Amino acid sequence: MTTAGPHVLITGGGRGIGRHLVNGFLANGAAVGVLEYDSDLCDELQQLDGCSAWQCDVSDADDVDLALSAAFDANFVPNVLINNAGIIHSEPLVNMLSRDDRVHSRAAWKRVLAVDLDSVFFVTSRVIDYLLARRQTAVVISISSISASGNAGQSAYAAAKAGVNALTKTWARELGPLGFRFASVAPGFLDTPSTRSALSETTLDRLKQQIPLRALGDVDHIWQTVRFLIENDYVNGTVVEVDGGLVL
Numbered sequence: 001m002t003t004a005g006p007h008v009l010i011t012g013g014g015r016g017i018g019r020h021l022v023n024g025f026l027a028n029g030a031a032v033g034v035l036e037y038d039s040d041l042c043d044e045l046q047q048l049d050g051c052s053a054w055q056c057d058v059s060d061a062d063d064v065d066l067a068l069s070a071a072f073d074a075n076f077v078p079n080v081l082i083n084n085a086g087i088i089h090s091e092p093l094v095n096m097l098s099r100d101d102r103v104h105s106r107a108a109w110k111r112v113l114a115v116d117l118d119s120v121f122f123v124t125s126r127v128i129d130y131l132l133a134r135r136q137t138a139v140v141i142s143i144s145s146i147s148a149s150g151n152a153g154q155s156a157y158a159a160a161k162a163g164v165n166a167l168t169k170t171w172a173r174e175l176g177p178l179g180f181r182f183a184s185v186a187p188g189f190l191d192t193p194s195t196r197s198a199l200s201e202t203t204l205d206r207l208k209q210q211i212p213l214r215a216l217g218d219v220d221h222i223w224q225t226v227r228f229l230i231e232n233d234y235v236n237g238t239v240v241e242v243d244g245g246l247v248l
């Protein structure tokens, strides 16, 4: 499969990495569908030639079913699915400097697991079921994180992304024989607005010294990896770290 021509469904394509992927696929002639929470971003995406957007909270199973029904009814049948929507959350397990609320918020735990992991299960299961009934196949790429290997201060996020990688491997084994392929892309630290709002300039400078390539990554590094994973039809169940060598 090449990146020119496919029907690509991307979750959270309104901004950041997802939006860069939307732009890349559109520039390569693909039809792009987006499931996006932010209705203003949905309106913006609808204006792009070749792009359709459905407002959807991908952490909500009913919302996912409704949005996907609308997409299928509009004859948008994806052969590439990118599970990208996610929230980054950092919080220590026990905040020893605090008198009250010392323990990691349970509400935050549930929200992060819902947006970053439940969503991948909700969207992928429905899309695969729809395609199987039509004897069609797809490549499913999920945007994970190097935090999946464990990262101090990110219990919920690390657990969610480890779960995403486990789903990639599980589905690669379960559905590979039926012609589906799965992969995860695990970015390290990218120079994106979400990274800059989460981490101070001082922290970023310290981090850069720990990265063998001494630089933050770029959204284009993720686009290049996604393109490779779509085009190389012998890759299945792999987690590709794109982190300048931070996790070795």
Ligand code: NAD
Pocket (backbone or CB within 6 Å): 011, 012, 013, 014, 015, 016, 017, 018, 035, 036, 037, 038, 041, 056, 057, 058, 059, 084, 085, 086, 087, 088, 115, 143, 144, 145, 146, 186, 187, 188, 189, 190, 191, 192, 194, 195
């Ligand atoms: P971002 O916050 O810039 O963009 C996320 C997009 O997803 C937004 O358009 C947002 O509206 C949408 N979204 C959020 N929750 C949603 C929901 N419940 N339903 C539907 N849409 C929703 O984030 P980003 O930095 O582009 O990150 C994208 C993915 O990459 C995430 O899964 C994140 O964990 C992962 N990641 C990012 C970095 C980084 O450095 N930016 C590093 C590692 C992994």
